[in-house]
Amino acid sequence: MSDLERLLHAIAGEAKVEQRRDGLWLTAPALDEVALARELLAAGARLSTMTGVAAADGETEIIYHYALGGIALNIKTRTRQGQLPSITGVTPAAAWIEREIHDLFAVEFTGHPDLARLVRPPELPVGFFRAPAT
Amino acid sequence: MPYTIPIGPYHPALEEPYKLSLACTGERVDGVEIEIGFSFRGIELLAQRRNYIQDLVLVERVCGICSNVHAMTFAMAAETLAGIVVPDRARYIRTIVAELERLHSHLLWAGIGAEDIGFQSLFMEIFYLRERVMDLLETISGNRVNYGMIAIGGVTRDLPDPAALRAPLRELKAALEHDIVPVFLHDPTVKARTAGVGVLTREQALAYGVVGPFARASGLAADIRQDFPYAAYAELDFHLVTEAAGDVQARVIVRALEMLESIRLIEAALDRLPGGPLRSSEAFPVIPPGEVTARAEAPRGEVLYYLAADGSDTPRRVKIRTPSFVNIPAIGVMAVGQQLGDMPLIQASLDPCCSCTDR
Numbered sequence: 001m002s003d004l005e006r007l008l009h010a011i012a013g014e015a016k017v018e019q020r021r022d023g024l025w026l027t028a029p030a031l032d033e034v035a036l037a038r039e040l041l042a043a044g045a046r047l048s049t050m051t052g053v054a055a056a057d058g059e060t061e062i063i064y065h066y067a068l069g070g071i072a073l074n075i076k077t078r079t080r081q082g083q084l085p086s087i088t089g090v091t092p093a094a095a096w097i098e099r100e101i102h103d104l105f106a107v108e109f110t111g112h113p114d115l116a117r118l119v120r121p122p123e124l125p126v127g128f129f130r131a132p133a134t
Numbered sequence: 135m136p137y138t139i140p141i142g143p144y145h146p147a148l149e150e151p152y153k154l155s156l157a158c159t160g161e162r163v164d165g166v167e168i169e170i171g172f173s174f175r176g177i178e179l180l181a182q183r184r185n186y187i188q189d190l191v192l193v194e195r196v197c198g199i200c201s202n203v204h205a206m207t208f209a210m211a212a213e214t215l216a217g218i219v220v221p222d223r224a225r226y227i228r229t230i231v232a233e234l235e236r237l238h239s240h241l242l243w244a245g246i247g248a249e250d251i252g253f254q255s256l257f258m259e260i261f262y263l264r265e266r267v268m269d270l271l272e273t274i275s276g277n278r279v280n281y282g283m284i285a286i287g288g289v290t291r292d293l294p295d296p297a298a299l300r301a302p303l304r305e306l307k308a309a310l311e312h313d314i315v316p317v318f319l320h321d322p323t324v325k326a327r328t329a330g331v332g333v334l335t336r337e338q339a340l341a342y343g344v345v346g347p348f349a350r351a352s353g354l355a356a357d358i359r360q361d362f363p364y365a366a367y368a369e370l371d372f373h374l375v376t377e378a379a380g381d382v383q384a385r386v387i388v389r390a391l392e393m394l395e396s397i398r399l400i401e402a403a404l405d406r407l408p409g410g411p412l413r414s415s416e417a418f419p420v421i422p423p424g425e426v427t428a429r430a431e432a433p434r435g436e437v438l439y440y441l442a443a444d445g446s447d448t449p450r451r452v453k454i455r456t457p458s459f460v461n462i463p464a465i466g467v468m469a470v471g472q473q474l475g476d477m478p479l480i481q482a483s484l485d486p487c488c489s490c491t492d493r
Contacts, residue, residue, distance in 0.1 A: 021214050022426045046356070047343045048429075049455035051440045065427060065438060065455075070361040074427060093343030096463055119171040119492055129179055 004071065007039060023072025031077040033064075037087035037094070040066055045073065047093045052101040054130045058082070060105045079107055086112035104129035136164065141477065143172045150488040152462065154481070158474055166469045168462060173492035181452040186212055186421060189449065190284060196454060197489045198279045199239045202231050203432040204454070205284040210364060211428035211441040212286045216421050222366075222408040224288035229366040229403050230299075231274065231283050232430075233396040237306075238267040239433035240347075240389045240396075243485045244314070247386065250479045251327040256317060263309050266302050273298070288413030296404050307397045310390075318390045328383035332468045332480035335380055342464045345457045346435020347388045348484045352380035358431035370402045382483040389485075421449070432457055434485050456490035 005017050008026055018025045037047070045068040053061040059079045066073040077084070086109035088094045096118060098109040103120035106127025120126065142153040151172040157165040177196055181189045194205040206228055213220060220228075245260035268278045274293055275281035283289050293299070318324060334344070339352040349356060357374040359367040375391040377384035423445040429438050435457030442451035461484045468480055 020426075021217075022211075022428065041341070044340070046340065046345075048436060048438050049453070049459075051451070051453040053442060053451050063440065065440070067356075067361065067429075067436070072362065072427060072429070091343070092341050092463070093460055096459065117171070119174045121171070121174055 004043075004068065004073075007043065008073075008075075023074060026073070026075045028075065028077055031075070033077065033085050033087055034090055036064070036075065037090040040068070040073070041091055043068060047087075047091050047097070050094065050097045050101060052105040052107060052129075054105055060101070060107050062101070062107070082106065083108045083110055085110050088112050102126065106130065139474070143169075150486055152486065152488050152491070154465070154477075156469070156474065156477065161474045163469045163472050163474060163477065166466050168465060170462065170488065170491050173488050175493060177493045178452050178454055181454075182449055185447040186286060186419060186449065189452065190286065191282070193452075193454065194280050194282070194284075196456070196493055197487055199242065199487060200235060200432040200434065200437070200490065201280045202235045202283060203430050203437055205282075206232065206365075207428050207430040207437050207439045208441070208452070209284050209286045210430065211426050211439045212419060212421050212443075214428060215424050215426040215441060215443055216286075216419060218287045218414050218419065220288050221411045221414060223292075223410045224412050225366045226403045226407050227289045227293060227412070228284070229370070230293070230400050231271075231281060231289075232365060233400045233403075234267055234271055234274075236433045237393055237396045238264055238271065239485075240393050241267060243389060243433075243482070244318070244386075244393075247479070247482055250482050251324065253323065256314075259309075260314060263306055263314070266306055270299060270302055285413050286419040287415055288411070290412075292412055293407075296407055299400070299404060303397055303400060307394065310393055310397070315390045315394065318386050324386070325383060327476075327479065328386055328483075329379075329381060331382045331476050332472055332483055333379070333381045334464055334468050336378075338464070338467050339380070342467070343460045344435070344464050344484075345460060346432070346485075347375075347385060347392060348435065348461050348464070350374065350376045351384035351388045353378045358429050358436050362429050364428075364430055366403060367399075369406070370399050372399065382479055385483045385485075418447075421445075421447075425451075432490075434458055434487060434490070435461065454493055456487070456493070458485075458487045458491040462486050462491055 045066045048065040048067055051063040061078045064075040098112055099118040101107050102115045136159050139156045143151040153169040155167040156163050190205050193208045194201045196204045241264035245257045248256040275283050334352050336353045339349050339354050355376050359372050360374050375388050377388050421443045425442040427440050438455040440453035444450045
């Protein structure tokens, strides 16, 4: 197991690390997001972005996409009661990324300094990307 | 006495619709608030309601300047998920079009940068050179922007006459080497306006996750063409350019040297252009269920696409992360303590694109 995989297991416990065609994938429903962000920033990894995907039960899957040199890291977790801790305090790059996911999917990032409207047109409600595709 | 100056969204420096509120004391900027979203079109949502072929056309219109790289990254995501192998000739053509796109984008930026510091004759000279690049793109694709060159599994059309690209490229290289790059590197006026202005330190660049020439000018040696090679870059001996100073001058130098590297890459790709098919198949691509990410180096930095497929002809989720989305927030740290008169140049130096940021 590489150093990186050891690091990931240390943060995410027994979560599965998969090597796919596009990089490493880790699925960890119970994840310490802030610890992850801190460890990866210390390791020199760059947060590319976070993706929100609406789940059928009203929660949202959140995927953290990192780049560490030539390694792509994708860490998937999901919101608990529509909430997730904000990593903006550790990684300023997350400030706008979390605001956008809040706008589009109504996720509350607890501890975010200012979840104000970013890309959402003011006449549309928070979470409007969740609407059914009909 | 402190006051606030609003700049934009009808923008004096770059015609990009975003708004800055600068809190100033005298001529000194104390703080910046940034507002975006004026060009929001919901492209991700639209992409999730159209099939993969329609999406190639749609995502090409995320941005007018880096249109090709969006279509290419979307196609790369679909190809990786489906295990589609792009034929060699198509990979090389993708590289040539991508580098021509980088050239016209950097030239546009350089011309506007020159105009921002009042160097009108340099602006004219650069835009004349840029027209040569637009002519090449038009002979290849029929368009100046939105080339329609990308298919899932390859490219849509061949280069009509690869040899005819050589002479214009040589002229462009000569003009860059003899006229433009020396001015950017050595002209005292340019240096006076750009050296020490709008510094972003390496630590700040890492924490803010900035990308592209903007990051490389702060000493970060990261470029998707090197770190996650795609198209034909792994075979063309790509060299990335970095500078350490992190000021506007460093960004000017990085982009100027990248233009020369782009020309070298195009010439190398033409030298080694393989024969063979342009697409893996003429049939409609079948994208199986799953999820995937794909990255490419747009002129402004890393573009990342996340694609989730459910096996139908319409993607379940398309997430588009553009370079300007992570670069623009850095204005908040770069501008503090700077002079109000330098603000147009400082913003221009990160080469913001609001179409990309807002989608």
